[in-house]
Amino acid sequence: MSANGSTETLVxxxxxxxxxxxxxxxxxxxxxxxxxxxxVTLQVRRGETLGIVGESGCGKSTTAxxxxxxLDVTSGTVRFDGRDITHLSxxxxxxxxxxxxxxxxxxxxxxxxxxxxGQIVGTPFAIHGVKNARSRVQxxxxxxxxxxxHYNRYPHEFSGGQRQRIGVARALALSPKLIVCDEPxxxxxxxxxxxxxxxxxxxxxxxxxTYVFITHDLSVLRQIADRxxxxxxxxxxxxxxxxxxxxxxxxxxxxxxxxxxxxxxxxPRQRIVLSGDVPSPIDPPQACVFHPxxxxxxxxxxxxxxxxxxxxxxxxxxxCHYPLERWPITDEELRxxxxxxxxxxxxxxxxxxx
Amino acid sequence: MTSSSGERMLDVRGLTVRFPTSDGIxxxxxxVSFALSRGETLGIVGESGSGKSVSNLAIMGLLNRARTxxxxxxxxxxxxxxxxxxxxxxxxxxxxxxxxxxxxxxxxxxMYRVGAQIAEAxxxxxxxxxHAAWSRAVELLDHVGIPNAKSRARDYPHQFSGGMxxxxxxAMALVHNPDILICDEPTTALDVTVQAQILxxxxxxKREFDIGVILVTHDLGVVAETANSVMVMYxxxxxxxxxxxxxxxxxxxxxxxxLLDSMPTIERRLDALVPIEGxxxxxxxPPSGCPFHPxxxxxxxxxxxxxPPLKVPADGAHLDACHLPYDKKVELGAQRAKKVAA
Numbered sequence: 001m002s003a004n005g006s007t008e009t010l011v012x013x014x015x016x017x018x019x020x021x022x023x024x025x026x027x028x029x030x031x032x033x034x035x036x037x038x039x040v041t042l043q044v045r046r047g048e049t050l051g052i053v054g055e056s057g058c059g060k061s062t063t064a065x066x067x068x069x070x071l072d073v074t075s076g077t078v079r080f081d082g083r084d085i086t087h088l089s090x091x092x093x094x095x096x097x098x099x100x101x102x103x104x105x106x107x108x109x110x111x112x113x114x115x116x117x118g119q120i121v122g123t124p125f126a127i128h129g130v131k132n133a134r135s136r137v138q139x140x141x142x143x144x145x146x147x148x149x150h151y152n153r154y155p156h157e158f159s160g161g162q163r164q165r166i167g168v169a170r171a172l173a174l175s176p177k178l179i180v181c182d183e184p185x186x187x188x189x190x191x192x193x194x195x196x197x198x199x200x201x202x203x204x205x206x207x208x209x210t211y212v213f214i215t216h217d218l219s220v221l222r223q224i225a226d227r228x229x230x231x232x233x234x235x236x237x238x239x240x241x242x243x244x245x246x247x248x249x250x251x252x253x254x255x256x257x258x259x260x261x262x263x264x265x266x267x268p269r270q271r272i273v274l275s276g277d278v279p280s281p282i283d284p285p286q287a288c289v290f291h292p293x294x295x296x297x298x299x300x301x302x303x304x305x306x307x308x309x310x311x312x313x314x315x316x317x318x319x320c321h322y323p324l325e326r327w328p329i330t331d332e333e334l335r336x337x338x339x340x341x342x343x344x345x346x347x348x349x350x351x352x353x354x
Numbered sequence: 355m356t357s358s359s360g361e362r363m364l365d366v367r368g369l370t371v372r373f374p375t376s377d378g379i380x381x382x383x384x385x386v387s388f389a390l391s392r393g394e395t396l397g398i399v400g401e402s403g404s405g406k407s408v409s410n411l412a413i414m415g416l417l418n419r420a421r422t423x424x425x426x427x428x429x430x431x432x433x434x435x436x437x438x439x440x441x442x443x444x445x446x447x448x449x450x451x452x453x454x455x456x457x458x459x460x461x462x463x464x465m466y467r468v469g470a471q472i473a474e475a476x477x478x479x480x481x482x483x484x485h486a487a488w489s490r491a492v493e494l495l496d497h498v499g500i501p502n503a504k505s506r507a508r509d510y511p512h513q514f515s516g517g518m519x520x521x522x523x524x525a526m527a528l529v530h531n532p533d534i535l536i537c538d539e540p541t542t543a544l545d546v547t548v549q550a551q552i553l554x555x556x557x558x559x560k561r562e563f564d565i566g567v568i569l570v571t572h573d574l575g576v577v578a579e580t581a582n583s584v585m586v587m588y589x590x591x592x593x594x595x596x597x598x599x600x601x602x603x604x605x606x607x608x609x610x611x612x613l614l615d616s617m618p619t620i621e622r623r624l625d626a627l628v629p630i631e632g633x634x635x636x637x638x639x640p641p642s643g644c645p646f647h648p649x650x651x652x653x654x655x656x657x658x659x660x661x662p663p664l665k666v667p668a669d670g671a672h673l674d675a676c677h678l679p680y681d682k683k684v685e686l687g688a689q690r691a692k693k694v695a696a
Contacts, residue, residue, distance in 0.1 A: 055546065055548075056516075161633060189401035189572065190401065190572065190616050191612060191613060193627075193629075194618070194628065201626075216545065218620050219575075219618040219619055219620040222619070222620050223618045256547055260546045260547045261575065262549075262550075263578065263621070264617070273550050273551060273554060274547045274550075277515040277516075
């Protein structure tokens, strides 16, 4: 346990930016930059679950990997447990690795098929020189709902849900402070998803864990997150308490995401169907990155000035010039922001009738 | 179009599929019966391994007949597709019954232009020339909402986004104005905002072309929003089958309750999710009696030994395969509804 465990914030990202170089053109002579994460500032508080949600390519996984320093930082700061780890060498990071662990999406790819469960879950103990590994591994297996007799079995003998439990046991092994879960239930069937989500919830309260939970699934996230950051093209466009995000979204993108989730309920509801696809992060749009798809787009403002992430309610911030006044909202209200002059939006023509 | 909406097009009776393997016989699909009418969307839901995809592959004649044992009847326009000779079947497949698969990345050839692949699908069943086929491809790409279809038809698949590729696959399926469109997890590989677009497109296509759609998915939300009727499958068998509104308002089978209750809802945060305990059975040795009985909280004496038949348990109810008396199902269903509302 580190001495400076008193602050409320466990992880702090400040103006974090991560670019990847890609080769382009004939014979890969030109280079371009993928703007994977762009100026992200957020905090993860002790004991909470911060959900990061967004569509593929929005930078949610990259953010998590930079947070754990599995990737180097282009610019900005990462602080873990009060300590600046932005530029620590891998060697200097080693002792910190016990305190930050990860659970991966695909339980088939993330477990070595040639190693027994005992070896897989015991590896963290071996690396960090912990004695008595066998009995501790068996305790862990029991804790995640497997049986100690599974110690000598191999991953192929387990179902998807059981494999994910093995991945969770491995992450828990060294009693970490932070566990980053990257789409941990996306590969599982719905009846098994619920088992793993319940397990993660119980472990959190038992071990006082802090989770960063990455997913594209808003229904799953509602069941586990205390706070949520919505990402789009490498930026956090909205962040706030979970209830606020679901019950009173401010950013039109969040609203579109929420309204696109298919539901089994019979109540009619507002559906915002966005036109087009997510633009390329190699050449993101100017100013507000969402403006080419935004139903509230205002020419001369949204495509000129980049909106800052600003507080719109207690514990709730969004980066939008024309945040939603209410939710649910009618189509007309959505397109006509209060206090703004409506202009022709030729880029949306045709899309409205799709 | 001369045909009228509501006309019965496909009748599947007692479809059974067995895969003999070195480990034993995989009982992938057992005694599945359903029907599809023009203008109807049938949602087939189930978890992985429930037999929902294999049923459709069998209907399409896409299973290797030498390595598969298929029995039952698949009646389409007065003919049994299961006994049709391969060259006759080839005329139906892709022309009268078309299919859209889950992964549009794997289904398009990376080295051919998108337009050329759609044109090829057209010439496969017609004598049209190259130019006619190309313009048909462009016409359909335009129809499914690809902007600048004329120039985009010359693109290669990697120049398309995931959503556009799935649109292209739908365009390809439509080249011959099919009667039935089978969509196997058409939106599973797509982001949620793109999923909404594709589901809307399938709905539009169904209306415009006046066809029947079979939508295979594991996502109950998708089914609730698009299907007219729903078939719930488990371990290769039909557990419950009826009008969509009925299935979601008054589900009758404990497995359907379990599925609905374990689904995380976006409406609110639940104190605890209610998973179905255990995991789905191996189809090499499915449980005796009702395949769901080892996981069923309401199992009683006959469940382990006797297979419940798929039948309508009472007037006004829909088909299910469960031994519980109907009164009991209504009572438990009402309790469940109360719990969900609380």
